[in-house]
Amino acid sequence: MNETDPVAAFRVEAADLLDQIEQALLDLSGRLDDRGLIDAVFRGLHTLKGSGAMFGFDALASFTHHCETAFDRVRKGLFPATAELVHVILSAMDHMRALVVGDGVGLHDNGAAILARLQSALPDGGAAGAIVAPAFDTQPEPAGGAGWHLRFRLPACAMANGTNPLCLLDELRDLGECRVIALCDALPALSDLVPTDCLIGWDVTLTGDISRQAIEDVFIFVMDDMDLVLTPIDAPAVAEGMVPASNDAPVSPHIPTDAALRQAPRGGESVRVPAERLDVLMDRVGELVIVQSRLSQLANSGLVGAGGEAALRSISEEIERLVNEMRDTMMAVRMVPIANLFGRFRRLVHDLGRETGKTIELLTDGEATEVDKTVTEQLADPIVHLIRNACDHGLEQPEDRAAAGKAVAGRVMLCAAQAGGEVLITIADDGRGIDRARVRAKAEASGLLQPGQALTDHELLQLIFHPGFSTAAQVTSLSGRGVGMDVVKRAIEALRGTIDIASQEGTGSTFTLRIPLTLAIIEGLLVRVGGGRYVIPLAAVEECIELTAQEDLRTRGRSMIRLRDALVPFLRLHDLFETGLEPDRHQKIVVISAGGERVGLVVDQIIGSHQTVIKSMSPLHREVSSFSGATILGDGSVALILDIMQLVAMGQQREARLRAAG
Numbered sequence: 001m002n003e004t005d006p007v008a009a010f011r012v013e014a015a016d017l018l019d020q021i022e023q024a025l026l027d028l029s030g031r032l033d034d035r036g037l038i039d040a041v042f043r044g045l046h047t048l049k050g051s052g053a054m055f056g057f058d059a060l061a062s063f064t065h066h067c068e069t070a071f072d073r074v075r076k077g078l079f080p081a082t083a084e085l086v087h088v089i090l091s092a093m094d095h096m097r098a099l100v101v102g103d104g105v106g107l108h109d110n111g112a113a114i115l116a117r118l119q120s121a122l123p124d125g126g127a128a129g130a131i132v133a134p135a136f137d138t139q140p141e142p143a144g145g146a147g148w149h150l151r152f153r154l155p156a157c158a159m160a161n162g163t164n165p166l167c168l169l170d171e172l173r174d175l176g177e178c179r180v181i182a183l184c185d186a187l188p189a190l191s192d193l194v195p196t197d198c199l200i201g202w203d204v205t206l207t208g209d210i211s212r213q214a215i216e217d218v219f220i221f222v223m224d225d226m227d228l229v230l231t232p233i234d235a236p237a238v239a240e241g242m243v244p245a246s247n248d249a250p251v252s253p254h255i256p257t258d259a260a261l262r263q264a265p266r267g268g269e270s271v272r273v274p275a276e277r278l279d280v281l282m283d284r285v286g287e288l289v290i291v292q293s294r295l296s297q298l299a300n301s302g303l304v305g306a307g308g309e310a311a312l313r314s315i316s317e318e319i320e321r322l323v324n325e326m327r328d329t330m331m332a333v334r335m336v337p338i339a340n341l342f343g344r345f346r347r348l349v350h351d352l353g354r355e356t357g358k359t360i361e362l363l364t365d366g367e368a369t370e371v372d373k374t375v376t377e378q379l380a381d382p383i384v385h386l387i388r389n390a391c392d393h394g395l396e397q398p399e400d401r402a403a404a405g406k407a408v409a410g411r412v413m414l415c416a417a418q419a420g421g422e423v424l425i426t427i428a429d430d431g432r433g434i435d436r437a438r439v440r441a442k443a444e445a446s447g448l449l450q451p452g453q454a455l456t457d458h459e460l461l462q463l464i465f466h467p468g469f470s471t472a473a474q475v476t477s478l479s480g481r482g483v484g485m486d487v488v489k490r491a492i493e494a495l496r497g498t499i500d501i502a503s504q505e506g507t508g509s510t511f512t513l514r515i516p517l518t519l520a521i522i523e524g525l526l527v528r529v530g531g532g533r534y535v536i537p538l539a540a541v542e543e544c545i546e547l548t549a550q551e552d553l554r555t556r557g558r559s560m561i562r563l564r565d566a567l568v569p570f571l572r573l574h575d576l577f578e579t580g581l582e583p584d585r586h587q588k589i590v591v592i593s594a595g596g597e598r599v600g601l602v603v604d605q606i607i608g609s610h611q612t613v614i615k616s617m618s619p620l621h622r623e624v625s626s627f628s629g630a631t632i633l634g635d636g637s638v639a640l641i642l643d644i645m646q647l648v649a650m651g652q653q654r655e656a657r658l659r660a661a662g
Helices: 006-030 035-054 058-075 083-101 108-121 165-175 212-218 258-263 275-301 309-334 345-356 373-394 398-403 436-445 457-465 485-494 549-554 573-577 644-661
Strands: 148-153 177-183 201-207 227-232 335-337 360-365 370-372 410-419 422-429 498-504 508-516 521-529 532-537 541-547 560-563 566-572 587-594 597-603 605-613 627-632 638-642
Touching (some): 006 035, 035 058, 035 083, 083 108, 083 345, 165 177, 212 227, 275 309, 309 335, 345 373, 370 373, 373 410, 373 422, 373 485, 373 508, 436 457, 457 498, 521 573, 521 587, 521 597, 532 605, 566 573, 566 644, 605 627
Parallel strands (some): 532 638
Antiparallel strands (some): 148 201, 148 227, 177 201, 335 370, 410 422, 422 508, 521 532, 521 605, 560 566, 627 638
16 A cells, blocks of 8 residues: 555554444444443544545445434434344445445445345334435524524643644635634643643634535534534524533543443454563564674674684674564564454354344454464455354254253354464364264265274364365255365365364264464474485474384384374375485384374484474465475575375374285
């Protein structure tokens, strides 16, 4: 985005504002009488309308105006908020997003349909101009261009926040003939005066053929917090959003509360970086510049070969320290709270509840857990699939839950926690659980299993990730086509993660995603196989043992080793990579694990731990399943990063073949 482009900046801010409104609406759906949330929705719609008009998004401003009108009437107590009204405004949010992204072309029919639903959702069916009247039109326009009488006071913090009252008065003067009188009755004693506070009010008489909307547009950015009495000339004074003005400063009933603001957290697509993290990064860059200057001075002094080794070593250590600190700081800059991801699913669960006819509660925990921004973006679709399955397959209908002695409302739980270099994300429900007999019957009918074939519980549950597998009795808009769970598994594995299942019939199911904190830098174990060097993600390494010559000979053709009374299959990377060289005499086995399965990797040498900066594979090598990426070593050579999931799968397949052979 071009930072000088005001339209692009508006689109970013509008996206944030729409997320804020949507979260407030979702909260309101569970607390329809919460005045703070009603005010929060109205303020958001009001701001979006005004900003859209200012930046030329007329279609957005016009459409949003109708939604604002409906909520203004709710705010004024003309009728209560209803679940149907909230649902229609949520649908309107999607249309507003389309208007923000595009230019409104081809969206007119959709907008008209939503407005028709909005009119039907109002208790009076849209009577009294609920959809077509301006949001503040509760009084008649003055006749014959007589004008208006205004009394207003800005909030005390207005000037500190950048509002210039004199500019507002100039805008009023531009509308017509204007007489202004300052109201100084609220000024404190000189000793108590705060110079930055706006303590003066104004009494304004504005003559001419001027609409109410034109006056309100002058105050559009301060309307929510100011006190305003707007009266047609020769008409009785009626307060607009406040008690009538008097010698005491009027108090607006619509000032946002802390609770309301907490109910509508900001969201967005951009990464928001705390200023202190940028300060730390800037400090490290400054130190690095100083050290680079020292290095240049030493290189030009001719002392490197004349006893300057100690100075060079000192500079090298200093650079290493700074690079490590800059790496950690940059990693922290990329981190975002997973609450930004979890917040997207509230609307999904709300819509799924209406579509399935179920009452569904979404509970979240661990929202403060931080994850790499890139990881959160790639996690969105897999979690959507899991939540849809939980709501459709897992949770029972209300009458079935009541018959089983459960609460009528089903629960879906989203939890996140950090465990070492991984983030654990669990998606759990309290529904019917996975019917293992049904899974087995479907697998046998599909030819995935032989009748009566022995399987562990883990292996049986993993069958639901097979492409095309579905136990749904009929195809619906949500399920039954066998598309989804295999996509979930592939997406998680693409993140170098794993997915585990735990399920108890009648109680519910839990899916646990194990995802690396970041996709940029990992801790790796550098090993040598033949003449090549490879990196094994350290998080997957359980232990390293020596493969003796006797054990090597004994296991030829079997590739199984006994490790603490358990047989572990292993892969000889020499054979797998076809190095063409003789293995070292003293080989090592690196035992790795993924998804509860263990496999050993036979290597020639374990070089040691390595900070691995991950680089993508070239298009020619992306189909090589044994590797997930590459890295550049200190000597400039390239080391390939082993794909743990693929290697574990290969090891398990080899173990299955050996067992089948006898």
